[in-house]
Amino acid sequence: MALRRRLSTLILIAAALVGAQLATAGVAQAAVRVLYYDVSQAQEFQQVARQGALNWNSRVTNVRLEPVPAGRTPNIRVYADNGWPRAYTQSLGNGYWIMGRQAVNEGYYQPRISTHEFGHLLGLPDRRTGLCSDLMSGSSAPVSCTNAFPNSREATEVNNRFASLTSAPAREFVWQPAA
Numbered sequence: 001m002a003l004r005r006r007l008s009t010l011i012l013i014a015a016a017l018v019g020a021q022l023a024t025a026g027v028a029q030a031a032v033r034v035l036y037y038d039v040s041q042a043q044e045f046q047q048v049a050r051q052g053a054l055n056w057n058s059r060v061t062n063v064r065l066e067p068v069p070a071g072r073t074p075n076i077r078v079y080a081d082n083g084w085p086r087a088y089t090q091s092l093g094n095g096y097w098i099m100g101r102q103a104v105n106e107g108y109y110q111p112r113i114s115t116h117e118f119g120h121l122l123g124l125p126d127r128r129t130g131l132c133s134d135l136m137s138g139s140s141a142p143v144s145c146t147n148a149f150p151n152s153r154e155a156t157e158v159n160n161r162f163a164s165l166t167s168a169p170a171r172e173f174v175w176q177p178a179a
């Protein structure tokens with residue numbers, strides 16, 4: 001009988017843990033993190049930059065990207081220049097990224113670039129798997145790849161990062177690694 005009592009105690013503890021986790025999940029859900037982005041300096045790429053934000057919003061629940069309201073400081077700024085697209089993270093959800101015409105001119109799908117670069121600001125690193133189904137494979141996927149959405153693994157990773165607000169080190173991510 002001792003074993004049985006120990007088992008039922010364990011079950012009670014497990015149930016309590018699950019309950020605690022559910023409660024925590026509920027809180028995280030309620031406190032969805034809003035990140036403001038500013039595309040006013042993205043030149044001809046303002047619309048495609050907004051599209052990248054919308055693509056993320058359609059796949060994640062713990063963080064939402066919104067256009068910065070007047071008078072507020074954005075978390076994320078978007079620029080454009082003639083180099084490779086690249087992102088600079090200061091901390092999780094904060095920094096800037098650049099829409100680089102070098103990749104656009106080579107034919108990379110613009111919404112895939114913008115969604116990918118936002119992915120860095122949401123805490124994801126480059127993973128050069130060569131797979132079009134991976135958003136963060138970036139330029140390692142064929143130029144013809146038009147997948148502009150995170151897959152479920154990538155979306156889950158972002159949800160988890162914003163549920164626990166993990167830290168993200170300041171660093172640079174470049175679309176095309178130096179040869």
Ligand SMILES: [Zn+2]
Binds near residue numbers: 117
């Ligand atoms: Zn990248």
